[in-house]
Amino acid sequence: MAQARSVPVSVARRRSQARPGARVLALRVLLLSAIVLFWEAATGGLGLGWRAFETTIVARPSLIAADFVGYARSGLMVRDLRATLSAAFLGLFLGAVGGIIVGLVFGYQRMLAAVFEPLMVALNSLPRITVAPILILWFGLGMTSKVALSLFTVFFVMFFNTFLGVRTVDPELVKAVRVMGGGPRHVARMVVIPTVASWIFAALRTSVSFALSGAVVGEFVGATRGLGYRMLLASGLLHTERVFAIMALLMLVAVILVEISRRVEVYMLRWRPPLAEMG
Amino acid sequence: MAGSPREDDKLQITIDGLGIRFHGGVEAVRNVSFTVRSGEFVAVVGPSGCGKSTMLNAISSLISSEEAEIRGRIAVDGTEVHVDTPPLRSLGYVFQRDTLFPWRTMIQNVESGMEIQGAPAAERARRARALIDTVGLSGFEQYYPHQVSGGMRQRAALIRTLAYEPQVILMDEPFGALDAQTRMILQGELLRIWAGSKKTILFVTHDLAEAITLGERVILFSKRPGTVTQIYDVPFPQPRDPITLRGLSEFAQLHAYIWRTLSEEFRAEGGEA
Numbered sequence: 001m002a003q004a005r006s007v008p009v010s011v012a013r014r015r016s017q018a019r020p021g022a023r024v025l026a027l028r029v030l031l032l033s034a035i036v037l038f039w040e041a042a043t044g045g046l047g048l049g050w051r052a053f054e055t056t057i058v059a060r061p062s063l064i065a066a067d068f069v070g071y072a073r074s075g076l077m078v079r080d081l082r083a084t085l086s087a088a089f090l091g092l093f094l095g096a097v098g099g100i101i102v103g104l105v106f107g108y109q110r111m112l113a114a115v116f117e118p119l120m121v122a123l124n125s126l127p128r129i130t131v132a133p134i135l136i137l138w139f140g141l142g143m144t145s146k147v148a149l150s151l152f153t154v155f156f157v158m159f160f161n162t163f164l165g166v167r168t169v170d171p172e173l174v175k176a177v178r179v180m181g182g183g184p185r186h187v188a189r190m191v192v193i194p195t196v197a198s199w200i201f202a203a204l205r206t207s208v209s210f211a212l213s214g215a216v217v218g219e220f221v222g223a224t225r226g227l228g229y230r231m232l233l234a235s236g237l238l239h240t241e242r243v244f245a246i247m248a249l250l251m252l253v254a255v256i257l258v259e260i261s262r263r264v265e266v267y268m269l270r271w272r273p274p275l276a277e278m279g
Numbered sequence: 280m281a282g283s284p285r286e287d288d289k290l291q292i293t294i295d296g297l298g299i300r301f302h303g304g305v306e307a308v309r310n311v312s313f314t315v316r317s318g319e320f321v322a323v324v325g326p327s328g329c330g331k332s333t334m335l336n337a338i339s340s341l342i343s344s345e346e347a348e349i350r351g352r353i354a355v356d357g358t359e360v361h362v363d364t365p366p367l368r369s370l371g372y373v374f375q376r377d378t379l380f381p382w383r384t385m386i387q388n389v390e391s392g393m394e395i396q397g398a399p400a401a402e403r404a405r406r407a408r409a410l411i412d413t414v415g416l417s418g419f420e421q422y423y424p425h426q427v428s429g430g431m432r433q434r435a436a437l438i439r440t441l442a443y444e445p446q447v448i449l450m451d452e453p454f455g456a457l458d459a460q461t462r463m464i465l466q467g468e469l470l471r472i473w474a475g476s477k478k479t480i481l482f483v484t485h486d487l488a489e490a491i492t493l494g495e496r497v498i499l500f501s502k503r504p505g506t507v508t509q510i511y512d513v514p515f516p517q518p519r520d521p522i523t524l525r526g527l528s529e530f531a532q533l534h535a536y537i538w539r540t541l542s543e544e545f546r547a548e549g550g551e552a
Contacts (some may be wrong), residue, residue, distance in 0.1 A: 170379050177373040179339050180392040183365070190391060194382040266504065271382040273425040 038062050059240040067241035068248065076230065077249070084215050084224040085253070091150020092211035099155045100200060103162025107196075113163070124160070128153045128214070132221040136190050141222045150214035154207045158200065165199030190272065201268045204261045212254055289337045289446055291479040292338070293316040296351035298504075299342070306335040307347070311410040317446075318477040320470075322490035325500025325546050331483040332375075334505070334539055335449045338481075340366045343496040355447055368396070371445035371479055373453045377432040379424040383509055385435050386411065386420035392443035403442075414468055430461040434468070441472065454489070466492055466521045474518050487541055492521045499537065502544050 020028075041062040042052040055063070071077045106113040112179025132149055139145035173191045182190065227246050234242035292315040299307045307330035315321045323331050336342045337360075344362040353360040355367055365403050366372075371392075379388045389407040398406075412415055414434040424432050426447055433453060440448060454462040470493065473480055490497045491513050499509040513533065515524060524530050 004415065063464070141396075151332075171374055172374065173380060176372075176378040177340055177395065178341065178372065179366045180395045180440075181366065181368050182395040186395050190383075191381060194380070271384075271423040271425070 024097075041061035046236035056238050056240050058246045062145060063241050064244045064248065069243065071245055080225060080227045080230050080246075081249070081253070083143065083223075083229065084146075084219065086214040087218065087226070088150050090143075090147045091214055092207060094147065095154025096152040096158045097202075098151070099158025099160075100162045100196075102155075102211040103159045104166060104196070106159075107163050107166025120156075124156045124235050128210070129217045130154075130244040132217055135218065136222040143225055144192075145221075146215045146223065146226065149218040150211045153210040153214040154215055157203050157207050157210060161199040161203040162196055164197035168199075169195045196261070198272070201265045204265055205258055208257050208261045209254060212250070212257065218249065234251065289317050290314045291319070291356060293352070293354040294334075294338075295353075296355060297334065297337065298471050299330065299337055299349040300348050301347045302345075306504040309506050310351070311500055311505065311507055312351075312506055313510065315480055315481055320473055320480045320482065320493060320495050320550055321498060322482045322484060322494030322496070323436060323500060324484055324487050324490040324541065325496045325505060326502045326541075327485045329500045329503050329544075330505030331485075332451050332499055335372065335481070335483055337362075337452050339370050339372050339449060340364050342509045347396065369446045371440035371443070371448040373437055373440050373448065373450045374539065375452045375455050377424070377429070377436040379432055379436055379439070381424050384421050384423055385431075388424065388435055389439045389442055391531075396443045398443070406442055407438075410442055413472065414438055416530060428461075430457055430465065433457060433465065437465075437472075438471070441476070441478075445478075447481070450480060451483075452484050455484070455486075462489070463521045467521055469493065470517075470519055470521070487538060488525070488534060491530070491537065492519065492524055499541060500544075508544070509537075 008044050019129075037046070039058075040046055040061045041048050041050055043055055043058055044051040045060050045062055059067075106116065129149070131152055135145045135148045137151075139148055169192050174187050177190050180186075215226070216228035216231075219226040220232055223229040227250060231243055231246045234240075234246070294314070295312050297311040298309050301307065303381075303493075311334065313321075325331055335340070337349055340362065342349065342362060342447070349362055356369055358367060360367065375410075376454065379385075383391065386404075386407050389411060390403040393403045393406065407503055408420070411420060416431060416434055416438075417433065419427055420537075424435070427435075433456075436439065437453065442536045456463050457465065466489065482493055487497075491511075494513055497511045497513055498507055499511070500506070511533075515529070517525075
């Protein structure tokens, strides 16, 4: 028994080793500071008189930060952020629901899946953002076209994962449920749903970043508000600080969203062996 | 050496002229007949691929008529088993692989059979904990299957089946994937549990030593298509302890005696494999 008890302990140890030490953290801060300082200096900052880049081409970090604050104070940031995130989340939600439903249907209806396979593969291999112009044409400059682009990009990720999830259901586990007296409802609840859910949660991170880029690219192509629209506008006016400020904002938003989905994934899939063991 | 049936005991499993042929052309078993009494522990031993597992699948209605043609008669507890009918509620089946649900904790896994059969939550938890105690899994209730050893997983699979109290338990080489020591420990635990519960057990294995350690009777299967070649009584008294048992000269003698017949089947198999 003593031997068996050591198993979970070793699992816990391996997981904690994945956390970076204080030294790595210190070096990361140092690297970031070095980059920002070099960048500041190379764009005419720090009073060194060095101007490797024109500030209309590469904006100076301190001026980007100032513009960021100005953008936030003007109230435009909240408006743009709201527009972009609403489109992204709505697209994520609708795309996920659609992808999961169609994935389930195709997973069970082999005939249907076989007939539709070439179409799905062709649509999926179409570079996703290239449908943006036609969506603008169909749905106009408002939010609908952005939601549609987000939905389209997320749909295929969720569809393929759900479809594969249904196909990878372990027949031995289905047998186990059946010999214990379980019917189709028990098989669904105890085996199929958990299997499919694990594939869906594994696809969540990709879907979230796809949804965000779908919304922003949609705004590039044609919009009246949103982060992508504001960025394109600033770019046209050579307002380079604003372009960089919005890029920084998008990076921040993406990091937060991806980290949230990573945590959701880790929590939902906590029953899985650590990746290193899955080899 | 055939067993002298105790007339007063009721027959729990009756297999009569069973033949299974897959539509692909493979004949798995041919004309198999034997009976198992209520509360009896019967081991079936034979070369791998001799159709032993297929027979268990037929008993538990896991083979559909789309897969294979089944002849003859199977009755459990007087109820006829037919293809394409749901498995009988009085049956339990422990597979070679533990078949625990990886997304359920150990205790949730142990409760899953009772859950299907509709036992109330409090009752499930109480029974699961009691069984977890008897096989030494206490403290691991909240672990997921991947976090514990293969022996612990197979223990959990065993008590998951015991928990919903089927009268008849089919076991398909449940200890086959375990190391020799763990296997003997689990054999001992199984014997202890069986002695306390008086379940009827039909245990399939390709390991002759395991068969005569566990079984009150040992049914010898031929190579595919599997048929019953011999049925031996195993006279060792209960309760048995696998480790002591293996030290007895009677054990070695019986093992050698049955082995002579079985080895011919293994030799014959060698040519095909």
